[in-house]
Amino acid sequence: MPLLVFATSNAHKTEEVAAILGEEWQVEDLRAHPGVTLDEETGDTFEANAIIKAVSGSRGAPGMLVLADDSGLEVDALGGAPGVRSARYAGETANATDNRAKLKTELAKLPQDIRFTGRFQCCMVLAKDGEVLHVTSGSVEGRLLTEEVGAGGFGYDALFIPDGFAETFGVLPADTKNQLSHRARALAAMKEQLDSLT
Ligand code: IMP
Numbered sequence: 001m002p003l004l005v006f007a008t009s010n011a012h013k014t015e016e017v018a019a020i021l022g023e024e025w026q027v028e029d030l031r032a033h034p035g036v037t038l039d040e041e042t043g044d045t046f047e048a049n050a051i052i053k054a055v056s057g058s059r060g061a062p063g064m065l066v067l068a069d070d071s072g073l074e075v076d077a078l079g080g081a082p083g084v085r086s087a088r089y090a091g092e093t094a095n096a097t098d099n100r101a102k103l104k105t106e107l108a109k110l111p112q113d114i115r116f117t118g119r120f121q122c123c124m125v126l127a128k129d130g131e132v133l134h135v136t137s138g139s140v141e142g143r144l145l146t147e148e149v150g151a152g153g154f155g156y157d158a159l160f161i162p163d164g165f166a167e168t169f170g171v172l173p174a175d176t177k178n179q180l181s182h183r184a185r186a187l188a189a190m191k192e193q194l195d196s197l198t
Contacts, residue, residue: 001023001024001025001026002024002026002053002065002185002197002198003025003026003027003028003064003065004021004025004027004028004065004066004067004123004194005028005029005036005057005058005061005064005065005066005067005069005146006027006028006029006067006069007029007030007036007038007052007054007056007057007058007066007067007068007097008029008030008068008069009029010029010154011029011031011152012155013029013069013071013154013183014027014029015087015174016174016181016183016184017067017069017183018047019159019174019178020178020183020187020188020191021187021191021194024195025194026033029110030057030091031062031140032061033061035060036057036061037056037058037060038052038054038056038057039052039053039055041053041070041084043075043084044084044102045084045123046070046071046072046084046121046122046123046137047123047125047135047137048054048125049070049084049123049165050068050069050070050123050124050125050135051068051125051127051132051135053068053069053070053125054066054067054068054125054126054127054132055125055127055130055131055132057127058127058128058131059128059129059130060115062089063106063128063129064128065126065127065128065133065194066126066127066128066155067124067125067126068124068125068127069122069123069124069125069183069186070084070122070123071086071094071120071121071122071123071182071183072084072085072087072120072121073086073118073119073120073121073155073156073160074101074118074119074121075103075107075116075117075118075144076117076118077107077110077114077116077117078106078107078110078115080103080198081101081106082099084101084156086156087099087155088101088164089102089103090102094121096155096156097187099155100148100155100156100158100159103144103156103159104146104147104159107144107146107183108146111160112146113180115143116133116143116144116145117141117142117143117144118141118142118143118144118160119137119140119141119142119157119169119182120139120140120142120156120160120181120182120183120185121137121139121146121182122137122138122139122181122182122183122185122189123135123136123137123186124136124137124138124183124186124187124189125151126190126193126194133189133193133197134193135193136186136187136189136190136193137185137186137189138166138181138182138183138185138186138187138188138189139182139185140162140163140180140181140182140185141162141163142158142160142161142162142163142165143160143161143163144159144161145159145160145161148168148170149167149170149171150167150168150169150171150172151170152169152170152171152172152173152174153170153174153177156168157169157170157177158171162180162181169181
């Protein structure tokens with residue numbers, strides 16, 4: 001089974017990627033490669049930050065295929081925020097609970113008679129030995145709630161209802177999320193490239 005190093009320490013993301021790739025790939029993240037360090041995410045697009053993570057991660061894991069993703073939530077009524085700052089929306093040391101609280105506060109300041117449309121975005125980059133091999137992206141449109149519903153998933157999942165569904169990603173089964181999420185879509189496109197390398 002070929003090995004793919006996923007340049008993240010976010011166990012939730014790794015679980016999703018491993019579930020989507022299935023038995024054909026062995027996915028290990030930075031918890032299994034503690035010596036690999038990633039450069040700071042200084043880009044102002046998902047793609048720029050995913051490239052920073054993939055390239056720096058692959059320099060620390062010579063000869064290995066390294067996948068990185070950068071993802072986040074865009075809310076139209078907030079001008080696209082939190083966007084690339086999704087992980088740090090409530091501050092540099094913020095956790096997911098802080099970030100959801102900040103989002104609820106920002107949404108509460110707006111007129112409540114509009115539908116808060118938005119999307120999750122994901123850019124995935126595959127690199128080896130410091131070189132970018134492939135870039136793919138995916139998104140999922142939906143709407144934001146002003147109160148959390150559901151305890152599944154991670155990040156902003158409990159506040160996001162994907163189009164075509166009545167429940168948040170915090171309620172929908174992981175299998176459902178993994179068929180339609182921004183990460184699933186970016187990874188489906190990347191899987192074609194990965195399969196062509198083996
Ligand atoms: P990254 O690690 O820089 O890509 O940060 C992405 C951030 O966006 C996460 O910390 C979450 O806050 C949010 N995010 C990305 N993907 C998801 C998702 O699938 N569900 C919920 N939140 C997500």
